[in-house]
Amino acid sequence: MAEDTSTGKGKVAPLRKTRPCPECGRPSTRESYPFCSERCRSLDLSRWLKGSYAIPVAEDESRADDENRD
Numbered sequence: 716m717a718e719d720t721s722t723g724k725g726k727v728a729p730l731r732k733t734r735p736c737p738e739c740g741r742p743s744t745r746e747s748y749p750f751c752s753e754r755c756r757s758l759d760l761s762r763w764l765k766g767s768y769a770i771p772v773a774e775d776e777s778r779a780d781d782e783n784r785d
């Protein structure tokens with residue numbers, strides 16, 4: 716009967732609250748959410764990776780093995 720489906724219902728994306736970029740505090744963009752740019756995204760990622768490298772798991776393991784031989 717009534718063709719009401721073309722009225723644009725659900726076509727408009729809901730306005731999302733933009734949060735500030737965790738790297739520099741500028742408003743985030745949709746492409747790099749939750750960061751403001753690809754640069755900030757990779758910056759955060761590299762920092763995260765560096766942080767995980769700081770945990771000396773492998774070193775601890777080899778040391779324990781050394782003590783076992785004694």
Ligand SMILES: [Zn+2]
Nearest residue numbers: 736739751755
């Ligand atoms: Zn940023």
